[in-house]
Each structure stands twice: as structure tokens, then as C-alpha cells.
Amino acid sequence: MSRYGQVYADWQADPVGFWGKAAQEIDWFRPADKVFDPQAGVWGRWFEGALCNLCHNAIDRHVADGRADQLAVIHDSPATGKTTKFTYAEALAEVGALASVLRAQGVGKGDRVVIYMPMVPEAVFAMLACARLGAIHSVVFGGFASKQLAVRIDDAKPKAIISASCGIEGKRVVQYKPLLDEAVDMSTAKPQTCVILQREVHPCELIPGRDLDYAQVVGAAKAAGQTTECVPVEASHPSYILYTSGTTGQPKGVVRDTGGYMTALKWTMSNHYGANPGEVFWAASDVGWVVGHSYICYGPLLHGCATIVYEGKPVGTPDAGAFWRVVAEHGVTTFFTAPTAIRAIRKEDPEGEFIKKYDLSKMRALFLAGERSDPATIHWSQDKLGVPVVDHWWQTETGWPITGNPVGLGVLPIKPGSSGVPLPGYEIVALDDEGHPIATPNTLGNITIKLPLPPGVFPGLWNAEERYKSAYFAEFPGYYATSDAGMVDQDGYVFIMARTDDVINVAGHRLSTGAMEEVLASHPAVAECAVIGVQDALKGQSPAGFFVLNNGVTTPPAQIAEELVKLVRDRIGPVAAFRMALPVNRLPKTRSGKVLRGTMQKIADGLPWEMPAAIDDPAVLGEIEEIIGKNRDGGAKA
Template sequence: MTDNFDVKLVENAKYYTPDAEYKRTSWIGDYQKTYEKFLSDPDAFWSKIARELEWIRPWDQIREWKYPYARWFLNAQLNITANCLDRHVAGDRRNKVALIWRGEDGKERVYSYQRLLGEVMRFANGLKSLGVKKGDCVCIYMPMVPEQLIAMLACARIGAVHSVVFAGFGTTALNMRINDAEAKVIITADISIRRGKAIPLITIVKEAIDNAPSVEHIVMYRRRKEPPVELRPGREHDFYGLMEGVPADCPAEVMDAEDPLFILYTSGSTGTPKGVVHTCGGYMVGTYYTTKTVFDLKERDIYWCTADPGWITGHSYIVYGPLAVGATVFITEITPDYPDPGSWWKLIEEQQISVFYTAPTAIRTFMKLGEEWPDRYNIGSLRIIGSVGEPLNPEAFEWYYRVIGKSRCPIVDTWWQTETGMQIITTMVGEPMRPGFAGKAIPGVEVDVVNKDGKPVPPGSGGFLVIKKPWPSMLRMVYKNDERYRTYWETIKGCYTAGDLAVKGKDGYIMVIGRADDIIIVSGHNIGTAEVESALVSHHAVAEAAVIGKPDAIKGNAIKAFVILRLGNKASEKLTQDLMYHVRITIGPIAVPHEIEYVDKLPKTRSGKIMRRVLKAKELGMDPGDISTLDE
């Protein structure tokens, strides 16, 4: 990373200090004192949090660390659904709303904790009637509907391992995940609905299982009434038909803390997807703790995370974390631009959403569309706003803070991964915020920025982001591939290597700037793609940008930028020269793009990550490889 980058973005970033009331009333309290308390006795710290939940049998030991393998809450027994549902029903949340769903057609369904528990138990018994038992794998390939969450919780209820596959994946990607996980049952829907169009999921499923010998049954949620999809007797089952004639009660299966809860395949943006395995006990504790403290959830909050349960954000911060806390969760299949760009702001106004968690790619899309749309609606119910999925660049931070948060809502810009299971770095509610910086390690986790030898870099410098010690919700394995698991801990000895580059400020705040492999070497200088992209986006005319390196006979690589303009701006030679000059003064001459191409969209995974390798492959006339993870 260049010196200019450190000087301009690290040391000159300004602070935003939230109202003192946030710090006084937040669950975490004083960050520094809490973090020091954690460091003084990590086991006692996690033990105190875990005791807020219900266990069938308590643990004999908090953790066992045999590098690079960890076990947490040894010999403890639990069931995560008992903590997400039963304990609330047995307490004073029996009639509290657990889940609100809104469809594109305006239909709304509301589930109390009591109703949700009943649906989960009946569907769990339905799965049992198909022969599903503890340890079996169930693939869930469904749209954003309540039945998706019910299916996940029902699997966990009986100890089946779920593998949720995002319903935007195609046949090949679905087939690979079914076969790798050896799924016994696949739960799906006849259609998903996106921007007014019906997408036939069952067609994709039937093609995907042609070469999937492990699949014995298909369970289908039939949304289309006329004509209904025909079911093949014995092999294909109606979602709600499966719940008829079964007992209403389904006792929660006794699970060991280290029993697998789910397999979730990474997006595959850099290669073959990995089956990340999370276990029952540590994952429950980690997601419960972070949901409660990072979002500072209160009893009357209405919480909306805009992710899909097909991704880890949906697993941790739509399903398991919020329900373990006892929150009211809002979900919808409505996209941010349908039927118009005001759809999400309208929902916030109508539902009185108070905690809102979305992706930087969505925020930058809103920026491009201007302030007119959010200004049409009363979104004053918002109390906390968050970001997840990729670094939130300073310009997007300031827009989000000013336009959506009305210059009063704390922003929790979170960094974490599928592999970490829970949030790792953020600025806790009540602490000063710095645009471009995710923040510090949450209490309970030790992180650092190091060089390739594992030595901490000095403040104001950049290096590799690592986690220094095990944490409860860490992945336990990569399914069927121990070598890929060990790589996380052996790339830099003694640390979990996240694969991201970061800059450590003098105040300890951390700026995540992109993947370690997203580096362009220009005339011997390492230039981070995120560094150049952030500089471009800081120009008033630019909504989004992606850069790649192109072979150059003299420099080794030349930088090419792909730019999406904000509304009201047009591509021109003058604008191109302006952008090049802007990068020059922001970063330095070495980072100036050799070429700028104006585009309408960028190739992204459905979790919002730009797939630069696809841009590069197209530019160089090469095969882009597996692009099943691309959004539309």
C-alpha cells in the first residue's frame, strides 16, 4: 500500500461522536473497560455470556485449543431452537411478534413466538416422517419466505444438518452443493418472485438432482395456486401437507455443543466453494452475544437485516442471533428498486423499523439514485443502522449517516466472514465512528494487522488482517477438506488469516481495504484495488468503481477502471481526465488508471462482492470460470 494512502485516509479521517445517551444505555457499556475485562480472563468472559442462555447440561470446560483445532463448551448439551423459541414461549414473550414477512404483492404474515414454535415442531415431525434423523443433511433451496426459516429451525430441532443454498444459484451450483453435502432431502418452492416475475425454482431443482444419488425426497412449498405443480407420489411432498397428521409437539433433540449445526458453502468468488461447518454451542453463543450487543437490541425494536438466509449474514443475523435474543425480525422479498427506488424506505416507515442492517453495494446504489427517494418517507424510527459484506467507503458512510441516519444514528460497519460465524470488528454503539474504518475488535476477540511473518505492523501502516486466538463461533472444519481448513491457520503461523488487507490507525481502529489477492503490482509498487476504487468513488460523479490490472510491457501491470456514474452525469473525455487527476491527488501518480471504461453494472456475487476476476477475464479474452454466484 502506498504511503499517500495511509496519510490521506488513515490519519485524516474525522470522527463522528454519537449522542452520549447511546453509550449510557448500550448493552456493552464502556468499550475499553469491557475489552480489558475480556483480556484479563477470556474464559470467564464467555462463560458469563453463555450462562444467559439455556443448556440441557452445562460445560466441563469453556474451550480446548489444540492448534489449529478448537472445541468450545466441552461436553455441554443444548438445542439452539430451545433458546430461539421455547425459552421465550415459556417466559414473557409467548405472544411477542417473532417474525413479520412482506411479499411483493403486499401480503403480510405475522408469527408470534408461540405460533413460530408450533410451525417449527410440526414441520420437524414431518421431516421425521420422511426418515430424517440426527446427523442427516437437508438442503434448503427456497426464496425469502417464512417457510425458509421454519425449515432451518425444524432441521436444527431434530439435529439434522442443514445446508442452505441461495435460491439465485443455478443448476450446476446447486448440484455441486447437494452432492458434496450428501443431502438426503431437498426443501424448495415451486417459484420465487423477484421484481414481479415468477422464477421456476422446482425446474432448477429437478435438473440439479438428476445426478444427485443421495436425494430421497423433495419437499415443495407451492406458492402458485393455478395451476398447482403436480407432485410425484412417494418422492415429492407438499410443504404444508407434510405437517398434516403429525404430532403438534416435537421435543428438541439433545445436541452436544460440538455437534454440527449447518454446512454453508462460500460464494466461490475465488475458486471452488468451501463447505464451512459450524457447530451448535459456540455458534449459538457467538451470534446471540453479537446480535444483542453490536445492534444494541432493545425489547421493542423492530429489526431488519436485508440479507438472505442463503448467506451467513442471514443465518447469523436473521435467524439464529435475533431469535436467540428474542427480537422482532422483519423480512421481505421486495428488492430495493421495485416497484420503485422508494420501496425499502416505505417499508421502514410502515413497519417502524428501528435497527437496519444492509450492504455497502445497496447504500451506493441509493447514493446513485439521490436523496429524493428516502426523503419522501418518514424514516425517523431508525435508531441503529449497519453495514455488512464489504468495506464501507468513507463517502458511502457519510451519505448513509447524513441521509438515512439523519446525522444521529450510530453506524455499525461490521467486518466478519462465513468462516467466523459472527461479527469480529465494528465500532460498538456509543463509541466514536470514523468513516472508512470498521472499528476495533469486539470484546471477546483478539485481532491484529501483521506482516507476512506475523509481526504486528506499526500504527498507520497496512498488512494482513488476522485473528490471534480462537473464538466460540469459528468454523470447525471445511467439509471433507482438512487441508483447506488448516490453510486458514498456517498461512501466517499462529494466527487465523482472514485473507484481507487492512490498515491499523494510531487509535487502534482498523480499516479493511480488500482481499489480499486484490493487489495490482505497478512498477514494483503494490496497489490495492479497494484503494483506487475508494479514490474514484470519492469523486462526486462516481457511484461505484472496480479496477483490475492489465499486463503492461513496461510497468508489469497497468490499471484499468470500470466506473458507474451517478444520475445526472455523463461520460466524456473531460470527465475521464478529471477522474485520473482526482486519483492522482488522492493517492499518487502510481495509482492513476491507464484506462477508464464507463459501465451500467458490475459483476457481483449475490452477497455484493465485486468479482474482479470476471472483469479481468473478459478484458483479456479468457474463460471467467464458474460464474454461478453472479447476481443478475
């Protein structure tokens, strides 16, 4: 039996007591005067008056508590063919040495440090070294274009940048240093120091007087036994800034606090993810995304787990069994990835032959987030893996799951297509466009969270309080607007169907593109798909579907397109006006696996568009543009 109902009721009855108890799992240099102050900040503030340190809780306390020789960080790199492991004691030495190097360069409490790194253990050590000093890190996805990096440098005004000579994306080497140098040249906020990790595959030239060789300076500090103390910071002190694209094109710097963030992450590790200290937890993401912050770096280490830093892809490094090799080789118990990664694996290996090659007996659950998990993906994963497959939903802004299936409290029935139930801390309310709660279950609306927000959820945007208020709280007073559309069923399960921007208006009917994608994905020949709304002179908008076929499918794509149109008509009805299904070789995605529907829609509508900074392969949009152009007048309509 799941304990979820009782635990959620306990939170509802006494939110302050609930999080006060959860905070006992954290080491505090000084406890809070108030667990929650409703008068502080925009909507309140957690753990007012408390002093703490994130690095101390992630590393130092485990060494002091007898976990010095336990594995902390595993770097698995198919890109280089190497695996490197660090115990908690070894990680502490690395972090302390880097922190001493940064301090020698003048970095202290409140200073910003930009981290522009590939998936290497030094990226995690850099984050922890900043936390150790009370500095505020801002991780920018490695390989971001110079212009985008420069915008972030100018907004954060870092005293130092930590980077690498290059990153490895599959078989492609991406030179970071030229991108970094150009970004610094473009920016007005010049960093004093750049610490550069030289990688064997492609070393770079260093600029005298500005650049430091990471291995040299950290190695010298380690040899001399140099480290630093963990600087006490207020619970409300920013731990990091993480930039997320805004609708205006100007990035939003999401700010994360320290004390509330630790409390929430620690709670989720055992209660939501069902992980135990000493086990191996793997989030197959990137440190540049919020998942990388919360569940590659901080969450697993706060909980005393080993975390995996994976420098590879779900397919192609070398094959569709790459993830299963990592799970088997390192004894992963809890695995977290994006639905798009599983869909890519299923496309290459629809029968799951690679899964059979590996011993996955230690894995207890697979967690999916980042995009909506369609029922077909859930069913395929559960069938092939034989473990609970949990879709869950959260955002950069929240920093930890909003809804899910709390495995640690006992698995609830899984409803494929749903992202689960609200976790303690979140009261989910579906509102209509006028801001009224929707009483009827399974009715599409604006998904909101009733204020106050729980610990760890962003208290603001960097240097942009008015934008924070207007973007998230002005539309529905008393609620946080998630900008996601969905519905809540009679059992309290939440179904996230699309971003509110992706809800299309067809002849006056508000329709979810996510619901149509769910129908397309149910076809056994379809590996993955996307539906967008295209401008229509008669109906306002009409849906257009794009689908990728599984390997080995021999049925002509035109026939499958006809079948998909009929499926949507049968399951959603003629009201969807779904008549265009277009086969494509691949969909445009960010490196974290999000499908770039907004850019596709601009292309389809003939609007100006810019190359997204985080796109995995820019050539894909050219392919999409060509296909849309050929079919704009109905050429391949089914």
C-alpha cells in the same frame, strides 16, 4: 461514553471467564465441563461437554417465558404484494409441525437437509426445524444453477431437500423445481424426500413417491397437533454447512457449531447492534448467505426480537424508497444491509427525496457489511438518515462480526473508511508477507486473527480437515489468515482495503484497489465503482477503474473519466499509474451485492472464466466484456 475499552480489556484479561459469563444468556440442557479446551479440534473447542438446542433457544424458551404473542417473523414481500406475520407461538407451531414431517421421513440428529428456498418465512422455519431435530441444514441460495446445486448435494449427502416451486427476483419469476430436478438427476447422492412449497404465482408438478406438498403435509401435522421435542446436541455439534466458493472452484463447506454460535450471536445482538428484546431487527440479506443465517434467522430470535424476511430489492420494488417503507411500516430499530444496496439507492435518489417521505424515527442505527463501505457512502447515509452509520466486517467463516462499532456499549467515534475496532474475541494483527507483525500504523498488510478463535467461528470444513488447515492456518502459523488486506491505525481502528488477491503489484509497488475505489467514489457524480488489476507487460499490473454515474448527471462521461484519473493522481500519486477510467451502466454483482472483481479481472486479462453461480444478472458480464474489448488498446483512456 463508550464502555468498549473496558469490555475489550476484560476479554483480554480473561477470555474463558468472559465467554463463560456470556454463555449464561443461553439455556443449556447440560452445562459445559470446560468453557474452552485448547487441546480439542484444530485450534481448541468451546463449551466442551455441554448439551443444548438452537431451536429451543430461538423459539421455545421465549414462548415459555411469556413472549408467545410477541411478533417473531415478518414476511414483507413487494414481489407478491403481501405481508404475513407470525408470533413466537405461531412460529413454534409451524416449526414443530415441519420437524414432525421431517422426522417421519427419517431425518434425525446428524442427518443433512438441503434448503433451496426463496425469501419466504418457510425458509426460516425449515432452518429451525432442522435445528430442532439436531439435523444439519445446508442452505443453498435459491435459483442457484443445477450444476452448482448438484455439487453441494453430493458433498452434503442430504436425506431430504426443502424447496419451493419458484422464487421471485424483482419482476422475474425463477422456476426452482426444474433446477432442483436437474440437480438431483445430476447428483449421485439422491435425497429420499423433497418437500416442495407450492407458490401461487407458479405452482409446479410434483414427482410421486419423492415429492411432498409442503402446505399439505405441514398443514396436516399442525391440524393433528403434531410436533417434536428439541433434541439435545453437543455444543460442538454442527448446526449447519454453508458453502462458499473456493479458489480452486470447488466449494468449501464451512461448518458452524451450535453452543459457541448461540453464545456469540446473543452477545452481539445487544452489545454490538444495540438491539433490545421485543424490537424489530432487519437484516436486508438472503437466507442463502451467512448474514441470513446469523441475523435474519438465528440472532434476532435468540434475542427475542422480531425479524423481517424481505422478498424485494433496494430499488425497483417499486422504487428507491422500498427499504425506507419497510423500516417505517414495521418500526425497525436496527437496520443492516450491504453498502452496494445503499449505493444503488443513492444512484436512483441522490438527494434522498424518498427518505423524507417516511417516518424513520424508530431507527437508531444503520449497519453496513458485505463489501467495503467507502467514506462517500457513509457520509451520504449519515447526512440523509441522521443516525450513526456503522461499517463492520466479518466473513462466512466467522459467522459474526470481527470488527465494528459496538453501539450497545456506546457509540465510538466513526471513522469513514474503517470497519471499526476489533470486537472481544478477536485480536487483529497486520502481518507482512513473511509473517512478521507490522509495527507502523496505517501500513498495508495481511489482516490476521491471533489464535485461538472465539466461540461461533467455524471449527472446520465439511469432510475436509486438511484443506481447512492449509487454507486458513498454514500461511501464518498461530494466526487465522482472513485473506483480506488492510491496516490498523494508531487508535486500533481496522481498515479493510481489499481481498489479498485484489492487492495489485504495479512496477513493484503493492497497491490497494480499495484505496483507489475510495478516491473514485468520492467524486460527486459517481454512484459506485470498481478497480481491478490488469496484466501489463511493462509494469506487471496496471489498475483499471469502472464507474457508474448517479442519475441526473449531465457531464459527459469522458470528462468525468479525466477528473477521476486526476483525483487518483492527486490523492494516491503517480505511483498508482492509474490512467484508465471506464464508464459502465452497471457493475456485475452477486445477489448479495458483492462486485465480481475477480471475474472482471479474468475478462480483462483474456483468461478463461465461468459464469459465477450467484450472479444477479448474467447479461452484465457481456456488457463488461464489450467495454473492455473496445478499450483494451486504450480507446477510451482518460
